[in-house]
Amino acid sequence: MLRARIVLGLYIVFLLLPIYWLVNMSLKTNTEIVTSLTLWPHKLTFENYTKIFTDPSWYSGYLNSLKYVALNTVLSIALALPAAYAFSRFRFVGDKHLFFWLLSNRMAPPAVFALPFFNLYSAIGLFDTPLAVALAHCLFNVPLAVWILEGFMSGVPREIDETAYLDGYSFPHFFVKIFTPLVASGIGVTAFFCFMFSWVELLLARTLTSVDAKPIAATMTRTVSAAGMDWGLLAAAGVLTILPGALVIWFVRNYIAKGFALGRV
Amino acid sequence: MARIDLQNLGHSYTPNPKGPDDYALKPMTHVWEQGGAYALLGPSGCGKTTLLNIISGLLTPSEGRVLFDGKDVTTLPTEARNIAQVFQFPVVYDTMTVYENLAFPLRNRGLRGAAVDARVKEIAGLLDLTPDLNRRGRGLTADAKQKISLGRGLVRPDVAAILFDEPLTVIDPHLKWELRSKLKALHRALDLTMIYVTHDQTEALTFADKVVVMHDGRVVQIGRPDELFARPAHVFVGHFIGSPGMNVLPAEVAGRAARVGGHVIPLGRGYPPLNGGEKIEIGVRPEFATLAPAGAGGVPVRVKRVDDLGRVRIAKVELSGLPMAATVPEALNVVGEDASLMFDPAMVHVYVNGSLVEGEAA
Amino acid sequence: MDKPVNQGAWLLVLPVLLIVAFSAIVPLMTVVNYSVQDTFGNNQFFWNGIGWYQELLDPSTDLGGRFFDALWRNLLFSFLILAIEVPLGIAVALSMPREGWRVAATLVILALPLLIPWNVVGTIWQIFAREDIGLLGWVVNHLGIPYNYTADPLSAWVTIVVMDVWHWTSLVALLCYAGLRSIPDAFYQAARIDGASRWAIFRNIQLPKMHRVLLIAVLLRFMDSFMIYTEPFVVTGGGPGNSTTFVSIDLVKLALGQFDLGKAAALSIVYNLVILAVCWVFYTVMTRMDSGRN
Numbered sequence: 001m002l003r004a005r006i007v008l009g010l011y012i013v014f015l016l017l018p019i020y021w022l023v024n025m026s027l028k029t030n031t032e033i034v035t036s037l038t039l040w041p042h043k044l045t046f047e048n049y050t051k052i053f054t055d056p057s058w059y060s061g062y063l064n065s066l067k068y069v070a071l072n073t074v075l076s077i078a079l080a081l082p083a084a085y086a087f088s089r090f091r092f093v094g095d096k097h098l099f100f101w102l103l104s105n106r107m108a109p110p111a112v113f114a115l116p117f118f119n120l121y122s123a124i125g126l127f128d129t130p131l132a133v134a135l136a137h138c139l140f141n142v143p144l145a146v147w148i149l150e151g152f153m154s155g156v157p158r159e160i161d162e163t164a165y166l167d168g169y170s171f172p173h174f175f176v177k178i179f180t181p182l183v184a185s186g187i188g189v190t191a192f193f194c195f196m197f198s199w200v201e202l203l204l205a206r207t208l209t210s211v212d213a214k215p216i217a218a219t220m221t222r223t224v225s226a227a228g229m230d231w232g233l234l235a236a237a238g239v240l241t242i243l244p245g246a247l248v249i250w251f252v253r254n255y256i257a258k259g260f261a262l263g264r265v
Numbered sequence: 266m267a268r269i270d271l272q273n274l275g276h277s278y279t280p281n282p283k284g285p286d287d288y289a290l291k292p293m294t295h296v297w298e299q300g301g302a303y304a305l306l307g308p309s310g311c312g313k314t315t316l317l318n319i320i321s322g323l324l325t326p327s328e329g330r331v332l333f334d335g336k337d338v339t340t341l342p343t344e345a346r347n348i349a350q351v352f353q354f355p356v357v358y359d360t361m362t363v364y365e366n367l368a369f370p371l372r373n374r375g376l377r378g379a380a381v382d383a384r385v386k387e388i389a390g391l392l393d394l395t396p397d398l399n400r401r402g403r404g405l406t407a408d409a410k411q412k413i414s415l416g417r418g419l420v421r422p423d424v425a426a427i428l429f430d431e432p433l434t435v436i437d438p439h440l441k442w443e444l445r446s447k448l449k450a451l452h453r454a455l456d457l458t459m460i461y462v463t464h465d466q467t468e469a470l471t472f473a474d475k476v477v478v479m480h481d482g483r484v485v486q487i488g489r490p491d492e493l494f495a496r497p498a499h500v501f502v503g504h505f506i507g508s509p510g511m512n513v514l515p516a517e518v519a520g521r522a523a524r525v526g527g528h529v530i531p532l533g534r535g536y537p538p539l540n541g542g543e544k545i546e547i548g549v550r551p552e553f554a555t556l557a558p559a560g561a562g563g564v565p566v567r568v569k570r571v572d573d574l575g576r577v578r579i580a581k582v583e584l585s586g587l588p589m590a591a592t593v594p595e596a597l598n599v600v601g602e603d604a605s606l607m608f609d610p611a612m613v614h615v616y617v618n619g620s621l622v623e624g625e626a627a
Numbered sequence: 628m629d630k631p632v633n634q635g636a637w638l639l640v641l642p643v644l645l646i647v648a649f650s651a652i653v654p655l656m657t658v659v660n661y662s663v664q665d666t667f668g669n670n671q672f673f674w675n676g677i678g679w680y681q682e683l684l685d686p687s688t689d690l691g692g693r694f695f696d697a698l699w700r701n702l703l704f705s706f707l708i709l710a711i712e713v714p715l716g717i718a719v720a721l722s723m724p725r726e727g728w729r730v731a732a733t734l735v736i737l738a739l740p741l742l743i744p745w746n747v748v749g750t751i752w753q754i755f756a757r758e759d760i761g762l763l764g765w766v767v768n769h770l771g772i773p774y775n776y777t778a779d780p781l782s783a784w785v786t787i788v789v790m791d792v793w794h795w796t797s798l799v800a801l802l803c804y805a806g807l808r809s810i811p812d813a814f815y816q817a818a819r820i821d822g823a824s825r826w827a828i829f830r831n832i833q834l835p836k837m838h839r840v841l842l843i844a845v846l847l848r849f850m851d852s853f854m855i856y857t858e859p860f861v862v863t864g865g866g867p868g869n870s871t872t873f874v875s876i877d878l879v880k881l882a883l884g885q886f887d888l889g890k891a892a893a894l895s896i897v898y899n900l901v902i903l904a905v906c907w908v909f910y911t912v913m914t915r916m917d918s919g920r921n
Contacts, residue, residue, distance in 0.1 A: 004722035011719050011796075012736055018755045018793065019739065021762050025754060037765050065744075083643040086636035093634060098644070105651050107902055109854035111875035112895040115661075115882035116654030139650035142643055202746045202857045207883065217746040231760060238747045245742025246735075253731040323816050344822045352813035358831040373822035417821055 019242065025235035033231045048236035061216035062240065064130060065199065068213070071134035072141060073194040077187060079138070080145035085175070087146065088153040089161070102143040113139070114207045121208055132208045133215070137198045144197065145190045152186025153179075185255065192252060199245065216241055267333050267347060267425030267458050269297040269320060274329030276315055282327070289315050291482045292329060297426075297460065299334075302452045304473035305462040308505070312482040313462045314430055320460065321350045321428050333425070347425040349418025351432045355410030359403040363394055366402055367416045374421070388420045391451065408440045412447075419455070426458040433468065445472060466506050478502050494550075495612065500619045503548045509579060512554065512589045516547045518615050523547050526585025528564045533611035534624025546616045551590040553612035556580050556597060556604050563605035566591075571599055582606065661892035679893035690890055697874040698901070704873065705852040708791045712848060715792065716799025717837070721829070723804050737797040749861025752790040756862070776863060780870035787859045787871055791852065799844045806840035807833060849909060853902055874898050 025033060026048050028041040052058040086092070087099055117136050118127075126132040160182070164174040180187070205215045220237050249256075275292035282288055290312045297303060305313045318324035320331060322343035331339045338346055358366050367385045376384075389395045392412045397405070402413070411432055418427050429448075433441045449472060452459050463469050469476050470490040478486045478493065478501070486498040497503035503511030516523040516530075519538040523530045525547065532547075539545050557563055566582040571593055578593040584606065591606055593599060615622045665675040685691040719737075724730050740748070756776050758764040767774040776786040810832060818828050856875040859865070865872035865880075878898060882891035 007718055008722040008724075008733070011715075011722075012733075015736060015740060015793065015797070017762070018751045021755050022751050025760070033760055037760065037762070039762075079642045079646060082639035086639035089630060090633040090636040091630045092632065092636045095636075098640065102643070102647060104903070105647060107850055107906055108651070108899055109856075109875055109878075109895075109902065111854065111856050111878045111882075112658065112899055113650075113654055114879055115888070115891055115895075116657040117650075118883070119657060120654060135646070136650065138646055142647055146643060196742055200742065200744045202744060203879070217744060220746065220750065231754065234750060235754065238750050241744050241747045242739070242742070246739060249735050249738045249742060253735050256734055257731045321820070323819070343816075343819050348820070350816070350820055352817060354811045354813045356814050356817035359835050360831060369823070370821040373824070373827070414817065417817075 022235050022238050022242075025231060026239045028232055030230060030232050045232075048232045049240075051233060052236055052240060058219060058237065061214055061219035064209070064213050065205070065215040065217075065241075066244070068130035068133040068137070068205065068215070069195055069198045071130055072137045072198045073191050075134055076138055076141040076145045076194045077149075077190055079142055080149050080190070081180070081187075082175075084146045084149035084153055085179070087150045089158070099146075102146060105139055105143050108139075110140075110201065110203050114203055117204060118207050127208060128210050128212045130213050133205045133213065134198075136204045136208055137201060140201075141194045141197055145194060148190045148193065149183065149186055152183045152189070156182050188252065188255065192248065195248065196245070268299040268335075269426065269458065270330075270332035270335070271295045271297075271320075272330045272332065274316075274319065274326055274331065276312075276319060276324070276326045276328070285482075288482055290319070290326070293484050295477075295484060295487070297458060299425075299458055300456050301458055302449070302472060302474045303458075303460045304469035304476045305460060305479060306464070306466060306469040306476055306505070307479035308464055311479040313479050316479070317350075317428050317430055317460065317462050320426075321348050322346050323350075347421075347423045348428060349415075349421065349424045349426075350428045350430065351411065351414045351418060353431045353434045355407055355414050355435065357402040357405065357410045357413050359401070362399050362401055363389070363405075363413055364398040366413050367394075367420050370417050370421050384420050384422065388416045391419070391454070392416050392447070407435045408437070408444055411436065411444065415448075419451075424457065426460065429459070429461040429463075431463055432461075433463075433465075441468075448472060466508075470506075478505065480505075496614065496621070497548065498621045500546065500548060500616050503550070503614075507550060507552075509551055509590045511548045511550045512591075513546050513548045513616070514584070514587050514589070516545055516615075518545055518547070523613070523615070525564075526587060528585065530564060530608055530613060531610045532613055532615070532624065534626055536615055536622065536624045539615070539617060539622070544618050546619075547613055548616055549608060549613045551579055551592050553609040554589065554591040555607045555609075556582070556591050556593045556599065557607050558597065559601075559603040559605055561605050561607075563607040566604055566606045567602045568599055568604050580604075658892045658895050661888045662896055663889075665889050675889060679889045680897070683890070683893050683897055690894075693869075693872075693877055694874070694894060694897070696869070697872055697877045700871070701853055701873050704788070704791075704855070705849055707788050708795070708852050709845060709848060711788070711792050712796045712799050713841070713845060716796050716844065717803050717841075719796065719800040720803035720807055720837070721833070723800070725808065734801075737800060739797075740794050741797055743794075745857035746861050748790065748794050749858040752786060752793075752858075753862045756786045778867055780867055783863045783867060783871050786862060790858060790862065791855070794858065795848060795851070799848065802840040802844040803837050806837040810836050846906065846909060850902065850906060853905070 024040060027044055027046070028038070029043055029045050029047070032038065032041065032043055087095060113136070117132075121127045121132040121136070126135070156179070160178065161174070164178050169178065202215075202217045206218050209215060209218065216237065220234060272294050273292045274290065274294070275288055276290040277288045279287050285291060305316065307313050315324065319326045322338070322341060322345075325340060329339075330337055333346065343350075358369065361369065364385055367388060368381050371381045371384060385398075386395070389398055392415065394409070394412055394416060397409065402410070405413070414432075415427070418424055433444060436444060445468065448459070448461075451457075461469070461472050470493075474489065475487060476490055476493055477484055478499075480499070480501045486493060486502045488496075488498075493502055493506050497506065497511060500511075500513050503513065514525050516525045517539070518524075518532070518536050521532050521535045523532055530547065556566075556568070559565065564584060566584045566589070569581045569583060569588075571578055571580045580591050580593045580599065582589050582591055582604070589606075615624065662679055663675055663677070664672040665678070666672050679690075682688045682690045683694050686695045723733050723737075743751070755761040756764045756774075758768050758775060764774060764776075773779070774782050774785075776783045814832050815828070818832060823831070854875055855873060856879065859871050859873065860876055863871045865876045869877075874894075875898075878891060878894050881887045881894060
């Protein structure tokens with residue numbers, strides 16, 4: 001018991017240390033950062049955060065990122081729901097191969113797609129839009145969504161479908177009104193993972209955007225000014241990218257804990 | 266061997282229990298005789314698993330004592346007690362063979378070589394597992410796994426009592442009977458105390474010599490299956506045992522008669538006047554309430570429907586508006602709604618606030 | 628459960644198929660197309676056949692040499708992080724609480740590194756490991772150990788490996804934890820009654836149950852570490868020199884930096900094939916180990 005506490009304790013310290021350091025830096029002035037190494041800000045300042053919240057070139061980065069992440073999540077789930085249903089309920093020609101091929105796209109290195117996507121989305125005129133990034137991320141998120149949803153859907157007994165048909169529901173009606181609420185927790189888990197993978201991915205997001213839809217990552221690379229690297233600003237920007245993830249996981253923590261308890265993860 | 270004593274044993278999951286509602290197990294004193302086959306019967310949540318876990322040592326009770334052959338084991342950990350427990354989920358170590366599974370408890374306690382081998386083979390023989398000894402744990406059927414779980418308990422020479430926590434839940438229905446018979450045979454062959462927890466009355470009544478019925482954390486009645494059937498000590502026992510369960514009707518009782526909805530029902534024993542303030546009821550099983558043609562004496566009732574259950578026909582009737590179930594004799598053809606109900610006075614019991622009240626013999 | 632055959636189900640799958648095909652096949656064709664051509668700019672293309680591939684797979688050429696160096700770096704990196712993250716992940720999973728408020732709290736903290744955009748992960752470690760402004764860099768150097776990831780390849784490697792361990796061990800831990808939690812209490816209780824030691828419980832109950840999730844975790848971590856780009860790029864940019872230039876970094880440099888389309892395309896194809904091949908080998912070995920136990 002004690003050994004478990006020690007191992008876990010050390011690991012948690014290991015995880016939190018760099019994050020604490022980032023927060024620490026974000027609350028310092030650049031002068032303080034470069035002059036001495038202090039464990040907490042001797043001159044506490046919020047100017048880094050203020051700069052980000054008031055400068056459109058900064059906060060638009062966040063907004064752009066959120067835009068394509070949300071778009072991608074909605075798209076992925078909407079597309080995956082019927083497909084997952086098909087995989088879960090029916091056999092059809094090529095179903096196993098199709099499922100496998102879908103999953104195999106997860107094994108493709110994003111680096112390989114950087115150039116082709118660049119050409120492709122420029123060619124269809126979607127370059128530098130959130131939609132482009134959302135669609136690009138679909139390549140990886142849709143198979144994931146289908147995989148997760150199929151698992152949850154297989155847990156819903158077939159009898160429910162049959163009863164609905166006997167009761168005279170048309171397929172779309174049944175799917176939306178009856179089936180979807182039953183897999184609500186599955187949709188929640190899928191949405192979480194889609195959000196996560198889209199929010200953290202950077203190579204494609206940066207490749208497919210330049211000015212209008214520039215995500216926060218790209219903005220963060222231009223913190224070099226005449227006075228050298230603006231560390232405080234960079235740190236603050238970093239902290240603000242951790243927030244959405246932290247908030248999301250904080251709000252769903254009990255669902256996830258329950259999911260582990262059910263042994264169904 | 267083991268005679269198990271429970272003294273004022275109670276358990277509450279809250280640290281400072283204030284009233285009976287805080288107790289999962291209300292304080293009880295009870296003896297489990299050595300070598301007995303007991304069933305612990307009750308609905309979900311009545312506390313039977315809590316009680317079982319206290320006896321096996323997986324749970325320490327918040328008050329009271331547990332004694333094994335007079336020795337206080339209340340705080341003794343499970344591994345130090347001479348008990349084995351079979352759980353709802355078959356526990357089999359997948360990566361080991363059946364032989365290694367059975368040998369596991371012995372090896373953990375330091376036995377080696379020939380002693381282990383002899384014991385494992387003996388138990389495997391008892392459980393018809395000998396042909397499977399070299400198969401891996403993974404991939405066996407649920408009933409084989411439960412036999413292995415049981416075997417791991419039997420293989421220890423020091424085991425005095427075996428506790429079963431709804432062990433047949435995951436077994437296929439047609440195999441349940443086989444396993445049950447096996448357990449009964451084992452009980453006769455080995456002199457072990459067996460305590461079998463279940464919510465299924467068929468299992469309880471066929472397995473046990475004595476049935477302990479629990480309800481809401483309390484032991485409500487202990488007795489042989491036939492006693493439970495004929496004289497339920499509590500309205501709950503009447504409901505729970507028997508299918509359909511006992512009829513329970515609010516009544517006024519005085520002398521040798523009960524009045525229900527204006528009708529008089531003769532009783533087998535005499536009672537002081539019971540009414541006012543307390544909940545008075547009479548209970549009679551459908552088996553002892555027989556339907557007769559209207560006007561044949563007995564209590565007039567209205568017949569709502571008749572169900573043919575194969576071995577017997579049960580009628581759903583209403584006595585002054587109160588629903589009841591009654592037996593329909595072979596010869597009787599029930600026509601229309603009106604009929605009369607004949608009671609066997611000896612089998613009509615009186616309950617005050619749910620508990621049986623003994624009357625005076627004539 | 629027997630599923631009925633219904634070819635009409637293709638309609639339901641069609642949208643997904645279209646979008647993934649569009650996203651995967653069209654670029655793939657583009658890449659294959661580029662890989663067999665040469666360009667001198669001006670959108671003029673000349674057939675080059677398997678020329679790029681030959682150059683790529685020949686270690687004596689500049690392109691081939693770079694490729695094989697990068698490939699070895701990737702293999703070494705994946706090996707290192709797997710060797711650390713798998714045991715560490717298992718150890719953490721075994722230490723995680725199973726009930727009470729601590730469960731949710733631990734889950735939140737463990738999940739944090741997984742939810743940080745990868746470039747920020749790089750930034751965090753870029754700062755943290757510096758000697759002048761980073762806690763880690765400062766402490767290590769003041770302990771007398773020379774540590775500078777911008778100048779010294781060993782330091783750079785250590786930084787990147789530690790960063791990946793920080794970033795992804797939680798994934799292994801969480802997957803193993805899921806496997807552990809699926810073990811019914813009855814198993815632990817029965818093991819107690821059987822008198823099993825902690826080690827016996829681990830070997831006979833916990834490890835077998837975690838087997839499947841461990842397989843997934845190892846496969847995922849291997850794949851992702853082999854494809855890694857952003858985090859090391861932010862910290863070292865592939866340097867010092869090219870000591871931390873992984874295949875993906877090289878590829879992006881070729882494709883988007885130098886616009887050397889033909890070479891980049893050939894590299895992409897070969898890279899993809901290598902991943903598929905190694906994954907397949909991994910998968911076969913692990914499932915054979917799995918069935919070998921049977």
